[in-house]
Amino acid sequence: MIEKLNHLSRRDAVLTSAAGLGIAAVALTSGVARAQSADDSAVLKALIKAERNAIKTYEAGAGVIDAAPTTDGLNAYRGIVKAIALHFRAQHVDHEAKLVKYLTSQGGTDDVGAGTAQIPSGFVANIKNVVDLATNAERAAAIAYTDVQKSITKAENAELAAAIGSDETMHFVVLQLVARGFVVPAAATQGKTADELASAAAKFAARSFVVTIDGAPGLDDPTLAYYDVTQ
Amino acid sequence: MTSKGNDPMTVNKDSLNRRSLLRGAAVVGATAAVAAACGAAPTSTTVDAGSGSDAGVNPDIANLNALLSAEYKAIDAYTQGAGVLAADSSDLGKLVLAVAVEFQSDHKAHAALLDHTITSLGGTPTTAAENKFTLPAGFKASTPNVMKLACNAERAAAVAYNQVLKGLTTKNNRFIAAAIEGDETQHYVVLAALIEGLVTPTANLTATSNADKVVPQSYVSATTDLGGAAGLQAESDQATNDMM
Numbered sequence: 001m002i003e004k005l006n007h008l009s010r011r012d013a014v015l016t017s018a019a020g021l022g023i024a025a026v027a028l029t030s031g032v033a034r035a036q037s038a039d040d041s042a043v044l045k046a047l048i049k050a051e052r053n054a055i056k057t058y059e060a061g062a063g064v065i066d067a068a069p070t071t072d073g074l075n076a077y078r079g080i081v082k083a084i085a086l087h088f089r090a091q092h093v094d095h096e097a098k099l100v101k102y103l104t105s106q107g108g109t110d111d112v113g114a115g116t117a118q119i120p121s122g123f124v125a126n127i128k129n130v131v132d133l134a135t136n137a138e139r140a141a142a143i144a145y146t147d148v149q150k151s152i153t154k155a156e157n158a159e160l161a162a163a164i165g166s167d168e169t170m171h172f173v174v175l176q177l178v179a180r181g182f183v184v185p186a187a188a189t190q191g192k193t194a195d196e197l198a199s200a201a202a203k204f205a206a207r208s209f210v211v212t213i214d215g216a217p218g219l220d221d222p223t224l225a226y227y228d229v230t231q
Numbered sequence: 232m233t234s235k236g237n238d239p240m241t242v243n244k245d246s247l248n249r250r251s252l253l254r255g256a257a258v259v260g261a262t263a264a265v266a267a268a269c270g271a272a273p274t275s276t277t278v279d280a281g282s283g284s285d286a287g288v289n290p291d292i293a294n295l296n297a298l299l300s301a302e303y304k305a306i307d308a309y310t311q312g313a314g315v316l317a318a319d320s321s322d323l324g325k326l327v328l329a330v331a332v333e334f335q336s337d338h339k340a341h342a343a344l345l346d347h348t349i350t351s352l353g354g355t356p357t358t359a360a361e362n363k364f365t366l367p368a369g370f371k372a373s374t375p376n377v378m379k380l381a382c383n384a385e386r387a388a389a390v391a392y393n394q395v396l397k398g399l400t401t402k403n404n405r406f407i408a409a410a411i412e413g414d415e416t417q418h419y420v421v422l423a424a425l426i427e428g429l430v431t432p433t434a435n436l437t438a439t440s441n442a443d444k445v446v447p448q449s450y451v452s453a454t455t456d457l458g459g460a461a462g463l464q465a466e467s468d469q470a471t472n473d474m475m
Contacts, residue, residue, distance in 0.1 A: 073475035122472045124383045132469035139463050142413055146452035146462070149396075149406040159397040166389060167450055169413035170420040172463070177421070179469045182441055203427050205420060209323035210412065211393040219419075220390045227379035227426065230369035 050094035052115025058089035060117035083201035094208035138172035292354035303362035309335035325438035382422035413451035
């Protein structure tokens with residue numbers, strides 16, 4: 001995996017200048033979406049492609065974490081970082097599924113193909129750089145999802161894009177707090193495996209959507225309790 | 232990147248009123264969620280259109296005024312919470328206060344943009360004086376409870392923005408709502424992570440250092456051309472070639 005990451009072509013890096021989901025921004029600013037303004041299929045397809053790329057990128061990142069030596073600067077936190085990466089990956093899977101459903105239910109065809117990991121040229125394989133890569137990708141995704149509001153025609157697609165985009169802003173802010181060295185994961189997570197920390201990681205962005213989408217719960221989920229402020 | 236501003240906050244928690252809490256707290260269209268957050272039975276999901284009398288002129292004015300009402304209440308809620316936090320001399324208390332000031336600054340930016348947008352549409356914006364936050368009944372003043380109160384409110388606000396966005400009729404207004412919504416989910420998840428003890432602040436994050444960079448911009452994407460401010464485009468990418 002590391003060898004693969006270190007040999008990605010310059011062309012791939014240029015295509016994904018912002019890393020990760022940057023391809024969505026590329027597609028959406030190239031006029032593709034505006035050229036097909038009669039429906040939202042071009043926008044939805046760009047977002048599907050971006051989600052598939054994000055899924056693959058997180059998978060590649062998890063591989064880097066697994067392969068990192070014990071001398072890695074974040075070795076003590078490898079378990080929680082991987083658990084968070086897998087949690088965020090799972091949320092991207094949820095996003096992709098809903099986007100596909102919306103596209104096909106509106107008469108579109110899912111013909112965008114598989115995703116590919118978006119690794120920038122010069123990427124050095126270690127845990128910190130995986131966090132940095134994911135931070136960059138989620139920031140680009142959050143911006144792209146917001147910007148597509150200027151192109152989307154149908155209200156339900158606008159709702160979906162906002163519900164996903166604001167989840168990805170949560171991914172971004174959590175990752176950037178670690179990337180910038182403002183916080184570290186709780187000490188109790190040190191030395192534990194990703195499997196052991198899956199439930200803790202799931203508390204970072206507790207739902208895949210901000211509002212319930214087609215039966216998939218959002219932050220409006222009544223089973224997600226609000227905090228009691230009377231104790 | 233510039234600091235988002237540090238306006239001093241004052242205390243005002245005299246006007247406890249359960250009914251007004253249910254009408255607004257931090258939100259529009261999510262009254263039920265706010266009520267649940269504060270232990271009250273959900274009573275309504277009606278959008279509070281604020282006090283503007285010209286909501287019929289443009290269909291988006293009422294919804295934007297409702298969001299503006301929610302922003303003013305959020306600003307006031309942080310002001311009231313600051314009074315509790317100011318009494319906490321611990322490092323965590325000071326940090327939480329500094330972060331709360333930054334989040335309040337974000338809400339002020341949101342309110343200014345919504346006010347500008349409503350005015351541009353020919354509407355009459357509701358005012359801060361008309362939209363005061365009422366602490367929930369039984370609220371017990373402490374730093375953790377202020378954090379929880381804010382976290383609840385930010386979550387409900389994000390939900391409300393998403394719900395309202397769907398009903399907005401113009402793309403630019405949806406864009407503004409989305410750019411704000413994603414900022415409020417950032418507030419929510421940062422507060423939740425601290426409340427849950429999922430993360431520990433380092434020496435790089437203190438009351439006097441980097442509190443303005445926790446949520447680095449008031450908008451997800453730049454709203455400058457619509458009367459707002461910078462978005463996350465203003466942030467630099469993290470280097471991915473560090474040797475560790």
